[in-house]
Amino acid sequence: MKLTHLWPFGVVGLIIAYTQISHNALFTTLGSLTNSRPVSPEDSAVRYTVADLKVDTTLFTQPRPVATLTDASLVEASGLAPSPTSPGYLWTQEDSGNANQIQLLTKTGDVSARYILDGLINRDWEDIATGPGPVAGKSYVYVAEIGDNDFKYAQKIIYRFIEPTITGKKLPVTEHITSVDALRFKLPDGPQNAEAFLLDPLTKDLFIFSKGNYSTVYRASYPQPVNQPTMMTRVLTLPFEKVTAASVSSDGSEILLRTYKKLVYYKRHSRESVVDALKREPLLIPLADEPQGEAVCWAGDGSGYYTTSERTFFTTQKLYFYQRKK
Template structure:
């Protein structure tokens, strides 16, 4: 019997080919497909071990974590954010799940924050945080916002610390094929380009080249469509050579060759990596040193919010 993922992919393909979703499909039809079947991908255990439970998130401000990103300024710690219905606040947490700092982002609105990334920005050598306000379940938002600001430091601060981000910049983008729901972004640490991955019966990949405008909304370029459904987060290694994209049920790993673009890497068939059972898994992050990756989930009435780590095999 076909898997649920493959059935969704088939249905999505039929809908696109038949033009059943209105005028936006006429534009999205020009986006090339990457053609392989997710149903044929066996789990690869040669690169990374199975999940290790390393932490639990008990803090109420972490109940709806939808993104994780490894801190550059504080190696070993993770930045987290929550999605719609929550404050304009990010948290710095230990892998054990303890909140060591909270920062409110002045001037930012949490309409539906769905992912977070850490990497380079306008000033060379400085680490930046990117908070992605990109969710759109009803598909009514014409514009998405990525907030960018220098990663704050806790040197000399008494922990736990509460602070304010007062210098956030708003990168506004829109998609060429109309309003789409999205929960995953990638920041290319080599080019500083931003990538958005849609969430639906398939995953469309869009790019906003660096430098992104801060004065007008940028039209993203649609690059390709990948045949897996409901992408909920993405992460790229510090050196830019390994990419992770997760769904609720699966994680896909792409290796990026020297001189290759992210789009080129995503055209190849990925490896499917180990993933613990998570009721509503919406977060993934590389460890800062590439020694493995972390995942976590939103809290439900019946689930515990574990933080899992998947060590790289020697």
């Protein structure tokens, strides 16, 4: 019998030994099984376990389907972001192998505009965000080229450009984006797969969340050099399996982090850093049962949040809204 046939028994043994080893040691062992970096004590400040999280039903309503995404060219929505320049609209992008474009959605799920990012290839665009950038008073779109299922790419790239507007234009719009900043990053522990990132609207720092049996959080402080690879800083490890999306409210006070099946909520205190907010135990909040949920974002007016899933052969692609209760 080949030794590789014994690995399932080893995993069972790890689970049985959970009570005999430390929380950090368990993460370290799981990391070695998934080709991820072992966790070091200095960045393991989070001590809760997902099973112990408190479920909150007082802040937001249960999911309400508000649209079905029926556009034939939009089947793998992998990110959502509110549009500051077109209130009520949502930006989305597709992931690996799809066109090098982003779409602007109405609340009813129609594609009102497409913008092609000239000269770029969609190797694996996994998330999207909007917020401030280098020019004061301007809104920017950030597209995250961070997917890496095979752990083979040395750099993460976040594309940044001034948000286009549909004001005064006949819909649907199809236009090209010709001026794009490429923010290039390396991770201190080598190539990692990731599908979620955050832009802190208060500091303009960028955060990437790895995807695996746990999530390592990396930070790039503002200002980030353009077209020059810089090393991100590993700041935290979170006990969430397969993180697929993240979002922060426009005022920076609320953070969402989702996996395929769970959504957690953090309230950020005044003058508190994103990292310090993420160190606290979050709340579990409502999330629709989506077939492959990889997108979440706050509504631009703070009235709630949206989620959607990639389309599968057997399901439609619905857009859900969760109304704030208070």
